[in-house]
Amino acid sequence: MGAVPHENQLKPGLKRRHLTMLSLGGVIGAGLFVGSSAIISQAGPLAFITYGLTGLIVLFVMRMLGEMAAAKPCSGSFTDYARMAWGEWAGFSTGWLYWYFWVIVVGFEAVVGGQMINKWIPAVPVWVIALALMIIMTAVNLLSVGAFGEAEYWFAGIKVVAILAFLTVATLFVLGLWPGASMDFSNVTDHGGLLPNGLATLFVGVVVVIFSMTGVEVVTIAAAESAEPARAIRKAVNSVIFRILAFFITSTFLIVVIVPWDSVIPGESPFVAALDRIGIPGSANLLNLVILVAVLSVLNSGLYTSSRLLFVMGGRGDAPAWMTTTNKRGVPVKGILSCTVVGYGCVVLAALFPDTVFLFLINASGAVFLFVYFMICISELRLRRRWEKEDPNILQFRMWLYPALPILVTVAIVTVLVSMGLREANRIELFQGLAVWVALTMIYLVRKRMQKSETRPEQGPDEKSETIAAPAPTLNS
Incomplete structure (x- = not known):
């Protein structure tokens, strides 16, 4: 077979340090810095347990994904594993669900960044700032995968x-080692007890928290553009997850010790409230700057992830074939520009409907990510048994307690989805997510029927109609 032309190749421009920071960058964002306020006000002083439970689900899903990615690295990551396990429909719908989630996130983060900068420069409209952020991050992604990785490395x-600075200062304050501070844990128990709103709030909060931890799976997609995919995946999954759990759980615990949980206002950063209580001058402006960096980081990661998915789906025949073309630097230019279209659409929405755009975008992504996690779980359950029969030595990075633990995690995800349907506040997110999945399924069925009708005249009466997908794009290693 001849050499594959450069227009169907990605280049391995990401280093291991880029991959580690990339998966951190997709997770540590406004969901932690600001979104934690909603969990604390809902669950009370034990909100850190909600983060712990959610973190375990994410940890186990990542371990399952890491097992598959280390055994058979694929540029399409879990979309390819869904296809291997459950067929063409699973790969098609999972890929487009994940793409849909990230392009909505790209637009959402651009609008959030516009809102934040508008507070400092009120003369410039939010949509103009959001547009500028989109253009800048698009340019970074168009340069090369190395430029993207370097930008994300510094953002993260x-x-x-x-x-780390917050954890250090807050720990010193809680232990009474900060000037003027004394060890005092009364805030944990003096405002209605440990469970002021009941035990159920600890579990219901998982619905909200899981979205603030999305993004760590990006490393399995990015690893396909590294020199040593399997090794990079193992290292990144093992190290990053535990650091994320430490960041989320420890910071939330320190916050509820420093400030009364019932004084935390949903939508306002509890980190700022804690730093104000400690007595750090200018903490609000400083943290807002960090949150802006977090927004740019997620925007950067979202453009990268969604464009690479289009690249892979184009090679599988699930997206137009021109999505697989790359320039001489190995960048899928058309894919990146296609992903920005939705982002620019969100900017237009921000200009036309500034008061309702946030709620619309949040509901638009909703439960979609949980559907992706569900597909990862059931794919691992099927593929592990199959792969071990084919090659007993293929799995060098294994999910623990198979199959009991994967089944338990799958049940937990289904439980969270059911709880979304039972809670009025989350019901619309679940229904919109289901509507997207149903729409994708209908598109797949129509597309499949059209392909069959196109191929049937060329075949004999006894031949089965079968559509052959375009060759998968390859990595130039």
Whole structure:
């Protein structure tokens, strides 16, 4: 077979440090810095347990994904594994669900960034700032995968340093080692007890928290553009997950010790409230700057992830074949520009409907990510048994307690989805997510029927109609 032309190749421009920071960058964002306020006000002083439970679900899903990715690295990651396990429909719908989630996130983060900068420069409209952020991040992604990785490395680095600084200062304050502070844990028990709103709130909060932890799976897609995919995946999954759990759980615990849980206002950063209580001057402006970096980081990751998915789906025949073309730097230019179209659409929505755009975009993504996690779980359950029969030595990075633990995690995800349907506040997210999945299924069925009708005249009466997908794009290693 001849050499594959460069227009169907990605280049391995990501280093291991890029991959580690990339998965951190997709997770540590406004969901932690601001979204934690909603969980604390709902669950009370034990909100950190909600983060712990959610973190375990994410950890186990990532372990399952890491097992598959280390055994058979694929540029399409879990979309390819869904296809291997459950057929063409699963790969098609999972890929487009994940793409849909990230392009909505890209638009959402651009609008959030516009809102934040508008507070500092009120003379410039939000939509103009959001448009500028989209253009800048698009340019970064168009340069090369190395430019994207380097930008994300520094974005994520700033966030990690900010969180570590907060954890250090807050720990010193809680232990009474900060000037003027004394060890006092009364805030945990003096405002209605440990469970002021009941035990159920600890579990219901998982619905909200799981969305603030999305993004760590990006590393399995990015690993396909690294020099040593399997090794990079193992290292990134093992190290990043535990750091994320530490960041979320520890920071939330310190916050409820420092400030009364019932004084935390949903939508306002509890980190700022804690730093104000400690007595750090200018903490609000400083943290807002960090949150802006977090927004840019997620915007950067979202453009990368969604464009690479289009690249892979184009090679599988699930998206137009021109999505697989790359320039001489190995960048899928058309895919990146296609993903920005939705982002620019969100900017237009922000200009036309500034008061309702946030709620619309949040509901538009809703339960979609949980559907993707569900597909990862059931794919691992089927593929592990199959792969072990084919090659007993293929799995060098294994999910624990198979099949009991994967089944338990799958049940937990289904339980969270059911709880969304039972809660009025989350019901619309579940229904919109289901509507997207149904629409994708209908598109797949129509597309499949059209392909069969196109091929049937060329075949004999006894031949089965079968559509052959375009060759999968390859990695230039």
